[in-house]
Amino acid sequence: MEVTVTDLTVRFGAVAVLDDVDLEIASGERRALIGPNGAGKTTLLNVIAGELRPAQGSVRLGTRDATTLPPWKRARLGLGRTFQRSTLFGQLTVAENVALAVRARIRGSWRFWPGGQHPVREEVGKRLEAAALAHLANRRAANIGHGEQRMLELELALAASPSVLLLDEPMAGLSGAERQSVLNRLLTLPRQVTIVIVEHDLDAVFAIAERVSVLDHGVKIADGGPAAVRADPRVQEAYIGAF
Ligand SMILES: Nc1ncnc2c1ncn2[C@@H]1O[C@H](COP(=O)(O)OP(=O)(O)OP(=O)(O)O)[C@@H](O)[C@H]1O
Ligand SMILES: [Mg+2]
Structure with missing residues (x-):
C-alpha cells in the first residue's frame, strides 16, 4: 500500500x-x-x-x-507498526504471544492450542522459525533476551499481515x-x-x-x-x- x-x-x-x-x-x-x-x-x-x-x-x-x-x-x-516500548505479554510464553497476534487477525477458536493440526498452531510454528525463536517457544516472554524480545515484537507486528x-x-x-x-x-x-x-x-x-x-x-x-x-x-x- x-x-x-x-x-x-x-x-x-x-x-x-x-x-x-x-x-x-x-x-x-x-x-x-x-x-x-x-x-x-x-x-x-x-x-x-x-x-x-x-x-x-x-x-x-x-x-x-x-x-x-x-x-x-x-x-x-x-497499517502495522512496532513501538519503542515493549508490547509483549511478559507472563505468556513466546509461542502464546505469537498465537494471540495470529488469532487477533483470523479470529478463530478461543483456545490457545486447539487439538490436532490447526492453522493457528501451524502459522505460529512457521513464524517462530522465521524469527529464529523456535527454541524459545515455551519460555515466558519476560525471560528472554532484549534482542529476542525485539524480534518477537517484530514478528507480532508481522502476524497482523x-x-x-x-x-x-x-x-x-x-x-x-x-x-x-x-x-x-x-x-x-x-x-x-x-x-x-x-x-x-x-x-x-x-x-x-x-x-x-x-x-x-x-x-x-x-x-x-x-x-x-x-x-x-x-x-x-x-x-x-x-x-
Ligand atoms: N509531546 C511532545 N511535546 C513537545 N515536544 C515534543 C513532543 N514529542 C517530541 N517533541 C519534540 O519534537 C522534536 C522531534 O522529536 P522526535 O521524537 O520526533 O525526534 P526523532 O527524530 O524521533 O529523534 P530521535 O532520533 O532522538 O528518536 C524534538 O525536539 C522533541 O523534543
Ligand atoms: Mg525517535
Whole structure:
C-alpha cells in the first residue's frame, strides 16, 4: 500500500517539529527515514499511524485520505507498526504471544492450542522459525533476551499481515548478531509489505532501503537513492562524521 504525506506540519507549542514535509512512498517500497536526534522522525511515524494530528497537511494510505482516521481504523486498512516500548505479554510464553497476534487477525477458536493440526498452531510454528525463536517457544516472554524480545515484537507486528510496516529504531540496543537477525527477517518480507524504517544504524539503513528521506529540525533536506543521499552535502553537514 502506498503512503503519501503532503505538506505536513506538526507544532508543539510555537515550535514546528515537522515543517511542510512531503513523502511519496510507493507500494512495496523499502523507505528509510533518517536524521539527527530530535529531527522529527518518530513524530512523523506517529502522524502516519494516527497517534498525532498534524496542524496542517494530509496523510493518504493507498487511495484513502487517512488524515482524520483514528489509529485502529488505519490498522484495519493494513497499517502495522512496532513501538519503542515493549508490547509483549511478559507472563505468556513466546509461542502464546505469537498465537494471540495470529488469532487477533483470523479470529478463530478461543483456545490457545486447539487439538490436532490447526492453522493457528501451524502459522505460529512457521513464524517462530522465521524469527529464529523456535527454541524459545515455551519460555515466558519476560525471560528472554532484549534482542529476542525485539524480534518477537517484530514478528507480532508481522502476524497482523500489514500492507505497511512502520519501524521505529528496530535495531536500537541490539548486538551485531541481533541486528543481523532483524535485518535478515526484514529482507525476507514479501513485496506486499511496504516498509518505512527509522534507524540510526546507517549500515542497516543502506542494506535495506531503496530510497532514503532525511529530516533535520523538522525539514526534509534530502530524498532519493542511498548513493545520492550519502553524497548530498546538506546531509553530510547534518550528519557530521556519521558517514
Ligand atoms: N509531546 C511532545 N511535546 C513537545 N515536544 C515534543 C513532543 N514529542 C517530541 N517533541 C519534540 O519534537 C522534536 C522531534 O522529536 P522526535 O521524537 O520526533 O525526534 P526523532 O527524530 O524521533 O529523534 P530521535 O532520533 O532522538 O528518536 C524534538 O525536539 C522533541 O523534543
Ligand atoms: Mg525517535
